[in-house]
Amino acid sequence: MIHAVLFCSCCFLLDGVFGVETDEIDVSVMEGDSFTLRTGLTDIQSDDEIEWRFGSSRTRITRIAAGNITKYDDEYFRDRLQLERQTGDLTITNVSNEHSGVYQLSIIINNKKSIKRFSVTVYAPLPVPxxxxxxxxxxxxxxxxxxxxxxxxxxxxxxxxxxxxxxxxxxxxxxxxxxxxxxxxxxxxxxxxxxxxxxxxxxxxxxxxxxxxxxxxxxxxxxxxxxxTPEAVMRLVVTALMGVAAVAAVVLLVNDIRRVGRTHTIKQ
The missing domain is CATH 2.60.40.10 (Immunoglobulins)
Structure with missing residues (x-):
């Protein structure tokens, strides 16, 4: 039990030494468009490590290690994710509301770790008032x-x-x-x-x-x-239909009166 506590404390201290976190950067994008999250790097070396995670669970989505790019199978980003090998910049294409959230970038260079976070909000197209x-x-x-x-x-x-x-x-x-x-x-x-x-x-x-x-x-x-407006159009349509119905009723009534009159004349 003591060893476990000491181990966790050491982990915390190591994270505090090497982990430098920055404030979240806000990014806004329209649904159906693309966005790019930039690392600020210009030339990633073979011993550098870049990792991108997404969401509150910090699900790993892609990384660069030993010069190789690895993309992790995720239904949210399948066929939408692009990672630039030299800079580590992450691009997501054809975005939807499910791509809103926090993206975390971890950079390890010369055994020094830094963390950046990007808060992405995807907006739906606006209707005309x-x-x-x-x-x-x-x-x-x-x-x-x-x-x-x-x-x-x-x-x-x-x-x-x-x-x-x-x-x-x-x-x-x-x-x-x-x-x-x-x-x-x-x-x-x-x-x-x-x-x-x-x-x-x-x-x-x-x-x-x-x-x-x-x-x-x-x-x-x-x-x-x-x-x-739809309400005005409906009222006009209803009014017109009532007028047509009234005219039809009058015509039917006149025809009935004439038919009754002819029948009475024949009987005489």
């Missing part, structure tokens, strides 16, 4: 000088949704790692000549939709015609 009218405001008044519009996106994470007037930020809402839907309201005057835009962004990309105030209606009775 939708802008539509908040028709619930129509119940407040039949005639309004202003209008509430909503900017909305579905199933997003690690993003910020914002309203801008020109280049000035008016309001914003953010979500972290949860995949949810976001909506952000904005009240605008009908006679407002300012330019408004709704922007969805993450650390590496953005999508913007501009608001055309001239499409806003002056009365709530016309609101449905001013915004090309």
């Amino acid at each position: 939708d802008i539509f009218s908040d028709n619930s405001q129509c119940s407040l008044s039949g005639e309004r000088s202003s209008r509430i519009v909503l900017c909305s996106v579905l199933n997003v994470s690690d993003v910020t949704l914002s309203w801008y007037k020109g280049t000035s930020l008016l309001s914003s809402i953010s979500v972290s790692d949860l995949s949810i839907s976001l909506s952000l309201p904005l009240e605008v005057e009908y006679q407002d000549n300012n330019k408004y835009s709704c922007m969805l962004n993450n650390p590496i990309s953005k999508q913007t939709t501009h608001l055309d105030i001239t499409q806003l209606c002056h009365t709530c009775s016309d609101c449905d015609l001013c915004f090309d």
